[in-house]
Amino acid sequence: MAHGIAYRRSMAQAGGSRASDAVALPYVVAHYGKSLLWCASESLFAFLLTELAHLSPLAVGWVLAGTFLLSGGLDICVGGALRHRMSTAAACARLQLGGAVVSALAMVMLFSVPALHLTAPLAVATASIILFRTAYAFVDIPQNAMLSLLGNNDARTSLASARLVASGLGALTVAASVAALVYSSDADRPRLLILFSSVIALVTIASSAHLRRRVLAGAAAPAQASAPAPATVARRLPIAAWRLILLMLVANFAAPVFGKILPYYADYQLRDPLLGSSAISLLSLGGVVGPRVWYILLRGRSADTHVAMSSLAVAVAAALFGLSDWAGSAALVPAAGLLGLSAGGLGMSIWSAFGLVIAEAGRGWEGLAYGLLTAAAKTALALDAIGMGWLMSNPSFREPSSPRLLLYMTIPPIVAGIAVAVLILLWRGSSRKTATALDQERG
CATH class of the missing domain: 1.20.1250 (Growth Hormone; Chain: A;)
Structure with a gap:
């Protein structure tokens, strides 16, 4: 990490900061919707695997670890393949909305499995999880890449703080919902799962769509005289x-x-x-x-x-x-x-x-950079899942x-x-x- 990088206001970037002010709240709300998806998947995938496949704790740990590693690999692939398309906030917002629609529908499909009484519930659940992990990369990486494309240094630090608050609120929302699911009756639980996933899907899609509208509106606005010149694309990370x-x-x-x-x-x-x-x-x-x-x-x-x-x-x-x-x-x-x-x-x-x-x-490398960052986090979570499975076994x-x-x-x-x-x-x-x-x- 570069020593002495300070969080300070940059007057040279004042125009860019003003242009991003109108996007800040929609960005944080969209991050809350994204966090609902992630926290729900992390909290309930293990429960569904246990209920549907009756897997042991260690086996569930290995399955979850595999999905985390798959998700991390997809982050790198999506970020690397689409890094040139993620050089603007408008392009990132479009990708995020598309990923939000598919991943939200995949979650509803997965959480509907217990209520549908299918002949092959494990196969449908596995396909839904894979579809969710794949589509989620198109939500996660563009949304993260926008952090480097909005505002000046101080505004970016404030935005990083606000989005983590949104993540915490998402975790609390999911925790409260999971508690209601755990203490519900066996007869009511399948219907509650569908309701829970449907609400998350609506919030995620709506917040992503609103963010896309605000970003596109900002991109169509006339450029200000104080806006900074385009940054040079970096040769490497x-x-x-x-x-x-x-x-x-x-x-x-x-x-x-x-x-x-x-x-x-x-x-x-x-x-x-x-x-x-x-x-x-x-x-x-x-x-x-x-x-x-x-x-x-x-x-x-x-x-x-x-x-x-x-x-x-x-x-x-x-x-x-x-x-x-x-x-x-x-x-x-x-x-x-x-x-x-x-x-x-x-x-x-x-x-x-x-x-x-x-x-x-790192201009021009936003997609791959954030793909590598989230892949590192998910690799740690994969190892955590194996450790949890070993402990609970x-x-x-x-x-x-x-x-x-x-x-x-x-x-x-x-x-x-x-x-x-x-x-x-x-x-x-x-x-x-x-x-x-x-x-x-x-x-």
Whole structure:
């Protein structure tokens, strides 16, 4: 990551910022719709595979890992093949709407399988999942690429913060809906699945269509005199982009693992409904407000400072949670809230830094760049899914005296948080040595 990249207002880009102001809210709302698709798929695919195919936890983990890797590979292929078409926000908005329609319909088809009583439900479900993963790449990559095509540096950071808030709200919406599904009767559940997926489909398609209209309206508006000149297409992805892709891979071993295991830990280890629900709620709430809090606290600081401080905060929060047996249950809930807050800030920091790097030094590579970034995140999620399957395949994790749950949910975020900070320090030191050597050569 380039040292010293600061989040600051750029007067030279003021015209571009004003042009994107009208698109900012539709962009965030469309990201909420996209997040509903993603969170619903992540939450319920495992449930449907278990119900339809009666697969073991380990088998479900391997199947989900395969779909994550398939999705990551599709991200790279779509981003690489269409990178020239994703050089404008208008083109990205068109692609996103097309992908939203197909992926939303695929989700409705998948969630309708339990109610249709088909002769080959597993085959239909598998085909629906593959169609969904394929179409979702056309939603995800164009929407992410727009982050580097809208506004100036400071506006882009604010937009990255707002879209992660939208992601958090999407996760909360899906979590509430999943809870209603879990506690519903067997007779009502198939109908609720269809209703749930239909609402998500309508929100996703409508928000994507609105974004497309606003982007096209902005593209048709007369150019302002203060608008910046077209950027030169980069010859290759900058080294800072590759470093951020690696950080995304490492960082996604942190909060996702913790968040997935926390409900099991609350049920089998805490055995205190109030304490468990408070920890889960604060973790989710922290993820929603975290991006905005870190944006306000560290505004004006360099991108590497944002990432390093939030990653260390994730490690500290996980360690505090792990020590709650000795520190007392009073430390458990604040530690969960701090981890959610820090994870939200870490995600915002990486996304906004990546958007800045691609906007300044990766023009013409937006599609492939964001395809690689999301593929890195999904590779980590694939490994997480295998780990979860392995953990759940051994019934001993349910025993109150077993340390398996606590260790598995705290060690990955501690290691990942420290590793991200160490990588940044190493890269910063390497950049300083390179700069010193260049100065000596010039001297």
